[in-house]
Amino acid sequence: MTDTQTTPATTERPPRRLPRGFPFFGIIAVAVLAFLAGGFGGSYQGKLSSVSKSDNSSYLPASAESTQAGNEAAKFSTSQSLPGFLVFQRESGLTAADKAAIATVFGKVATAKGVDAQAVTPVVYAKDGTAASIYAPLIAKQNGVAVNGDNLSKAETDLVDLAKTGLPDGLTMYPAGPGGLLVALLSAFGGLDGTLLIAAGGVVILILLLVYRSPVLWFFPLFSAVLALGLSSLIIYFLAKNDVLTLTGQSQGILSVLVLGAGTDYALLLVSRYREELHNYEHRSDAMIKAWKESAPAIFASGATVIIGLLCLSFSELNSNKSLGPVAAIGIACTLLVMMTFLPVALASAGRWVFWPRRPTPATPAAEPGTSGIWGAVARFIGTHHRRAWIGAGVLLLLCLVGIGSLKTSGLTTAQGFTNTPDAVVGQRIYDAKFDKGAGAPAVIAVNADQAAAVIAVVEKVPGVQTTPGSVCVQVDYAKLAELKNAGGSAPAGATTGCAPAALQVRPIDGRTIVNAVLADSYDSQAAYDTITRLRTAVHAVPGAGAQVGGQSAATLDVHTASVHDRNLIIPIVLVVILIVLSLLLRAILAPLLLIVTVLLSFGATLGVCGFVFNHVFGFAGADQSFPLFAFVFLVALGIDYNIFLMTRVREETLKFGTRAGVLRGLSVTGGVITSAGVVLAATFAVLGVLPLVFLAELGFAVAFGVLLDTIIVRSILVPALAHDIGRKIWWPSKLAAGKE
Known part of the structure; x- marks a missing residue:
C-alpha cells in the first residue's frame, strides 16, 4: 500500500446498543441543569457592566508605588476624585454673554450630583480669549467605597447635560481630562451587551448556514453558546461583585466572543462526527454516543489547553490580566459543559430532520476519507508534494x-485609544492646546512631613515639572478651603511660592504628608511618564523622606x-x-x-x-x-x-x-x-x-x-x-x- 492509498469501507454494521458504563442519564441530568442555569444566567449578562472596573488603580497590585502613594493620599480626605474638566470654546473669541453663561454653569457645578464639590475651582480663561475651563472632578471613592462605572458614567453625563443647557449659539462645550475620557471609555464598552453580541451572533448564524447547509441545524450550536454565556455570566457576576476577581470592560468583551467562537468550534467538531456516525447507526442515540466518545478526547483536551493557558495569566502583576485568566477560563469551562451535555442531548432528541435537506442515514454511506472533495484533493497533494x-x-x-x-x-x-472621536477626545485636544496640560492630574507624592520642604526643593528642579509658582506644594485641605469659601473668604497664595498658606494645607498623619507636583505635559503622554520616572529617581534620593510617587500618570x-x-x-x-x-x-x-x-x-x-x-x-x-x-x-x-x-x-x-x-x-x-x-x-x-x-x-x-x-x-x-x-x-x-x- 502506498502513502496515499486507502482501505475500502467495511460493510459490517456497528452494534446498535448503548455501550456499558456510558453515563447516559448523568449527561442528561447535567444537560437539564445547564439549560436551567444558563437560561437564568442570561439576565446577568447585562449586569456585568455594573461590577466592571476600568480605572488604572484597580488594575495595579498593592505593591505598585502608585498604589501605595494613593493609599496614603486617601487618608487625607474622605473622598478621592477623578480629575475632569468642562471646556468651553468659541473660535472667534468668548463674548460677554458667553462668560455670563459659563459663570452660571460654574454656579451649578458644585452642587451637581457625583461632583467633588470641595475640589471644584473657579473658571480659567485661555490666554487667547477663545476658551474657558471649569475643573469639575468626579467622586471616584467615598469613605473607602469605590463608585462603580455606571454611576461614574451617569454623573459625568448629567454634568455635561447641565453644562450644555442654555449656552449661547456658537459656544461649544466638551468634557475633558481623565474623568471625561474614562466615561467615554465606559460608554464604548456599553456596546458589549447590544452591538457586539448582535454582530457576533449574526456572523455565527451566517457561517453556520453556509457550513451546515441547513436552515435548522445552526440554531442548536448558537443556542447552546448563548446558554454557556449566560452560565458563565452568572458565575462571573457574583465573583466580581464579591471582589474575588476584577472584571474589566476588555475582559467582558473578550468573554462574549470567546464563548461564542470556542463554543461554535466545539459544536462543529461534535456535529461533524455525529453526522458521520449517523451514516453507520440506525438509532441516533447510538450515533451520538459514538460521536461523543470519539470527539470528547480532542474537545476536552482542546478546552483544557485553553483553560490552563488562560490560568497562566494568574501569574500576572496586573489585576486586570490576573483576573482575565479566570474570567475567560470560566467561560471556556462553561462552554465545554454545555457543548458536551446540553448540545448532544438536544441534537439526539431532535432527530435526523435537523440536517434537512441532507439527512444522513445508513442507507447513504459516508464517503471514504481521502477519496473525494476538496480536502481529499489537498491530502493527495500533500502526499505527493x-x-x-x-x-x-x-x-x-x-x-x-x-x-x-x-x-x-x-x-x-487615552485619546489615541479610540477608533472614533468622542466629545471627550475633542475636549482634551482643546484643553491641551489652550491650557496648562498638566493641570488637574498632578503627581501625588507621599513623604515624611519633616522632609517635605527638602522634597519640594528637589521636585521643583526636575525637568517636566511646571515652574510657575504654586506648581509644587503641600496638598490643600479641601474641607478647610470649603469652610473658608462658605464664610465668604478666599485662600491667599504664598507671596513667593504660590501655595496655600500652612493653615489651609493638610495636617500630617502619622508623620506623613502629601505633596502635589503639576506636570508640564498631558497626564497620559509619554513625556509625562518620563517625568514620573525622573521624579521617582529624584525623590527616592532624598535622605529620610520615604517618598513615593503616585497620581494618574504614575498609575498608568x-x-x-x-x-x-x-x-x-x-x-x-x-x-x-x-x-x-x-x-x-x-x-x-x-x-x-x-x-x-x-x-x-x-x-x-x-x-x-x-x-x-x-x-x-x-x-x-x-x-x-x-x-x-x-x-x-x-x-x-x-x-x-x-x-x-x-x-x-x-x-x-x-x-x-x-x-x-x-x-x-x-x-x-x-x-x-x-x-x-x-x-x-x-x-x-x-x-x-x-x-x-x-x-x-x-x-x-x-x-x-x-x-x-x-x-x-x-x-x-x-x-x-x-x-x-x-x-x-x-x-x-x-x-x-x-x-x-
Whole structure:
C-alpha cells in the first residue's frame, strides 16, 4: 500500500446498543441543569457592566508605588476624585454673554450630583480669549467605597447635560481630562451587551448556514453558546461583585466572543462526527454516543489547553490580566459543559430532520476519507508534494515575520485609544492646546512631613515639572478651603511660592504628608511618564523622606511597566504548559515540539502582518504594551486547538493505517470542519472591531488573522506536510514510532 492509498469501507454494521458504563442519564441530568442555569444566567449578562472596573488603580497590585502613594493620599480626605474638566470654546473669541453663561454653569457645578464639590475651582480663561475651563472632578471613592462605572458614567453625563443647557449659539462645550475620557471609555464598552453580541451572533448564524447547509441545524450550536454565556455570566457576576476577581470592560468583551467562537468550534467538531456516525447507526442515540466518545478526547483536551493557558495569566502583576485568566477560563469551562451535555442531548432528541435537506442515514454511506472533495484533493497533494508544501508554507510565514519590527507597543494615550472621536477626545485636544496640560492630574507624592520642604526643593528642579509658582506644594485641605469659601473668604497664595498658606494645607498623619507636583505635559503622554520616572529617581534620593510617587500618570506608567513584566513572564510559562498537555495527549515528544514551533512561527507572522496593517492600513498610533501578551495567549491557546483536532484524528487513523496514510486520512476527514471552526472563531473575534476602541480592534484583527493563518496554512499544509515527511518518527518515543510509515 502506498502513502496515499486507502482501505475500502467495511460493510459490517456497528452494534446498535448503548455501550456499558456510558453515563447516559448523568449527561442528561447535567444537560437539564445547564439549560436551567444558563437560561437564568442570561439576565446577568447585562449586569456585568455594573461590577466592571476600568480605572488604572484597580488594575495595579498593592505593591505598585502608585498604589501605595494613593493609599496614603486617601487618608487625607474622605473622598478621592477623578480629575475632569468642562471646556468651553468659541473660535472667534468668548463674548460677554458667553462668560455670563459659563459663570452660571460654574454656579451649578458644585452642587451637581457625583461632583467633588470641595475640589471644584473657579473658571480659567485661555490666554487667547477663545476658551474657558471649569475643573469639575468626579467622586471616584467615598469613605473607602469605590463608585462603580455606571454611576461614574451617569454623573459625568448629567454634568455635561447641565453644562450644555442654555449656552449661547456658537459656544461649544466638551468634557475633558481623565474623568471625561474614562466615561467615554465606559460608554464604548456599553456596546458589549447590544452591538457586539448582535454582530457576533449574526456572523455565527451566517457561517453556520453556509457550513451546515441547513436552515435548522445552526440554531442548536448558537443556542447552546448563548446558554454557556449566560452560565458563565452568572458565575462571573457574583465573583466580581464579591471582589474575588476584577472584571474589566476588555475582559467582558473578550468573554462574549470567546464563548461564542470556542463554543461554535466545539459544536462543529461534535456535529461533524455525529453526522458521520449517523451514516453507520440506525438509532441516533447510538450515533451520538459514538460521536461523543470519539470527539470528547480532542474537545476536552482542546478546552483544557485553553483553560490552563488562560490560568497562566494568574501569574500576572496586573489585576486586570490576573483576573482575565479566570474570567475567560470560566467561560471556556462553561462552554465545554454545555457543548458536551446540553448540545448532544438536544441534537439526539431532535432527530435526523435537523440536517434537512441532507439527512444522513445508513442507507447513504459516508464517503471514504481521502477519496473525494476538496480536502481529499489537498491530502493527495500533500502526499505527493509534502516537502515542497512545508518549505513553501514556511517561507510564506517567514516573509510575514519580517514586519514584526514595525509593530509599536510603547503604548497609547487615552485619546489615541479610540477608533472614533468622542466629545471627550475633542475636549482634551482643546484643553491641551489652550491650557496648562498638566493641570488637574498632578503627581501625588507621599513623604515624611519633616522632609517635605527638602522634597519640594528637589521636585521643583526636575525637568517636566511646571515652574510657575504654586506648581509644587503641600496638598490643600479641601474641607478647610470649603469652610473658608462658605464664610465668604478666599485662600491667599504664598507671596513667593504660590501655595496655600500652612493653615489651609493638610495636617500630617502619622508623620506623613502629601505633596502635589503639576506636570508640564498631558497626564497620559509619554513625556509625562518620563517625568514620573525622573521624579521617582529624584525623590527616592532624598535622605529620610520615604517618598513615593503616585497620581494618574504614575498609575498608568506602573500599568505599562507591569504589562511588560507580565508578557516576559507568562509567555514562556504558557509554552511549557501547552507542551506538557500536548505530550500527554499525543503520548510523544517530537510531535508536540513540532506543533509548538509551528504555532510560534504563526504567531510571529501574525505580529509581522499586524505591524504593517496597524501602521499603514488602519493608521493607529501604536499598540498597548499588553497587546503581544493578549494576542499570544489567545492565538497560541486557540490556535493549538486546531492542531489538537487534527493530530488526535491522525493518531487514531495511524493506529489502523500507519503514520503517512494516517496523516492524509486525518487531514481529509477533519479539513472541512476545522477550517469551518477557524472561520467562525476568526469572524467572532473580528467583530470586536465594532466597538470604537483601538485595543479591541487590534486584538480582534490579530486573533482573526492569526486563526485564519493557522487554520489555512499551518494546520492544512505545514503540519501535515512535515508530519508526512518525517513519518513514524514524529511519534517518538511512543511505540507508534516503530510502527508502519
